[in-house]
Amino acid sequence: MPEIRRSADRYVTESPDVTTFHSFSYGAHYDPQNVGFGPLIAINEENVAPGAGYDAHRHADVEIVTWVLEGALDHEDTTGHRGTIRPGTAQRLSAGTGVEHAERNASATEPLRFVQMMLASEHLDEPDYDSVDVSPEPGVLTPAVSVSAPAELFVLHLDAGQSVTVPGAPRSLVHVTTGSISLDGETLEAGDEARLTDGAAYDLSASGPADALIWQVTR
Structure with a gap:
């Protein structure tokens, strides 16, 4: 979880x-x-x-x-x-x-x-x-600026009813910036974070417009 x-x-x-x-x-x-x-x-x-x-x-x-x-x-x-x-x-x-x-x-x-x-x-x-x-296409993980660290930053915008699958990574962090996003039955509001360490892919969905920053830590 x-x-x-x-x-x-x-x-x-x-x-x-x-x-x-x-x-x-x-x-x-x-x-x-x-x-x-x-x-x-x-x-x-x-x-x-x-x-x-x-x-x-x-x-x-x-x-x-x-x-x-x-x-x-x-x-x-x-x-x-x-x-x-x-x-x-x-x-x-x-x-x-x-x-x-x-x-x-x-x-x-x-x-x-x-x-x-x-x-x-x-x-x-x-x-x-x-x-x-960065101009995120709705429902698509959009790469942002690169960093000199074992991590990648993605910007996500979801329109109402959209979902996206985030690929597995050793660590993944979702930071919601606007709206509400659902993950494994949990609702994340603006300012909420989910931190995942099981290396599995996961789904994010939204019932209304929402935005998030997602870090994929590669090692």
Whole structure:
């Protein structure tokens, strides 16, 4: 059976302008039973007020993957990349030997919501950046940006009544971002996760429009 983790059970970090929901131990939140899933070590849902965000801060030895759900994210890093990321673009920053990046809500009036995921990285060189425009076909697992880790990220959109079979993998994680998705009789709402370790294929279905991020861990 999959391990189901509910949205309401996530750790929460709050500041005046940013609220973050953490799927795994992160920052001041430490649970030795929930420090990662294969190479995945963070899935953070960031809710950022207009004009707010994070000033430049440093990372090393991690893959940082960003997927915007609502609004627009201004990104700048010491690899020289800067720009605005909107829904439909997956961004990856391989921190390597060390990189600084800053992230802010690009709007002075509208909220920003995005998912930022981190993985233990196999990229040991200078930092590297990539972004990919993703247009998921309904009912099809659509590859997103590649990472230097034994894992693959897929974006899934299901229309009402659709289903999809996710191929077997040593580990698989489903993170629902909008709507409701059914898995083995369990209903997953936005923010819920299913973590599977039996290596078998499984089916996802939806009675209404729904979206999810799916990690397939290959070893």
